[in-house]
Amino acid sequence: GEDVEQSLFLSVREGDSSVINCTYTDSSSTYLYWYKQEPGAGLQLLTYIFSNMDMKQDQRLTVLLNKKDKHLSLRIADTQTGDSAIYFCAESIGGASKIIFGSGTRLSIRP
Amino acid sequence: EAGVVQSPRYKIIEKKQPVAFWCNPISGHNTLYWYRQNLGQGPELLIRYENEEAVDDSQLPKDRFSAERLKGVDSTLKIQPAELGDSAVYLCASSYRTGYYNEQFFGPGTRLTVL
Numbered sequence: 001g002e003d004v005e006q007s008l009f010l011s012v013r014e015g016d017s018s019v020i021n022c023t024y025t026d027s028s029s030t031y032l033y034w035y036k037q038e039p040g041a042g043l044q045l046l047t048y049i050f051s052n053m054d055m056k057q058d059q060r061l062t063v064l065l066n067k068k069d070k071h072l073s074l075r076i077a078d079t080q081t082g083d084s085a086i087y088f089c090a091e092s093i094g095g096a097s098k099i100i101f102g103s104g105t106r107l108s109i110r111p
Numbered sequence: 112e113a114g115v116v117q118s119p120r121y122k123i124i125e126k127k128q129p130v131a132f133w134c135n136p137i138s139g140h141n142t143l144y145w146y147r148q149n150l151g152q153g154p155e156l157l158i159r160y161e162n163e164e165a166v167d168d169s170q171l172p173k174d175r176f177s178a179e180r181l182k183g184v185d186s187t188l189k190i191q192p193a194e195l196g197d198s199a200v201y202l203c204a205s206s207y208r209t210g211y212y213n214e215q216f217f218g219p220g221t222r223l224t225v226l
Contacts, residue, residue: 004153008151031212031213040219041219041220042115042202042204042217042218042220043154043202043204043215045214045215045216048214088153088154090153097142097159097166097167097213098156098159098167099156099213099215101153101154101155102153103151103152103153104151104153
């Protein structure tokens with residue numbers, strides 16, 4: 001069935017890199033997304049990657065995609081306190097009109 | 112430009128009472144979504160509209176949930192009667208098109224507590 005899995009928690013020191021991992025199930029997914037949710041707010045699209053790409057870099061964010069293993073990761077360089085949030089991995093299903101979200105990874109920053 | 116607007120932000124009701132949520136999507140967005148987000152989980156789709164038409168309501172518990180999107184703009188989601196297990200955050204999202212790239216813009220959600 002359709003399932004997106006993520007680890008629930010990640011704690012990193014301020015200034016270090018954060019790496020959030022995700023596995024998905026639909027090999028036909030055309031787009032994979034990373035959304036960020038801050039407390040009391042809705043989800044905000046951070047970045048996305050098209051399925052024919054291996055990597056995408058956008059300022060401090062790097063997305064790596066391993067289609068063979070159906071593994072997606074998000075690396076945040078120089079992690080700041082403002083990066084504290086829940087990060088959701090999501091895959092497109094059935095022509096991208098439907099998106100399936102993982103359970104989210106809560107990122108906390110240590111001083 | 113205003114984002115997706117939802118009201119109310121919080122709602123506390125007793126079980127068996129009805130409740131309604133309202134959503135105003137971003138102007139020009141033809142696709143509207145209602146999601147339910149349980150504590151510690153990701154959003155789960157309840158219903159998707161393309162303009163006025165509900166094109167995917169397979170996850171909507173139709174015995175107690177209903178939704179409408181009159182005139183293809185605003186939408187309301189109703190629960191009647193509410194049950195304890197309905198406590199969750201109800202998120203509305205909208206997008207411009209449902210081609211292969213689908214950036215959904217989310218509202219802040221309505222946090223429902225059923226006592």
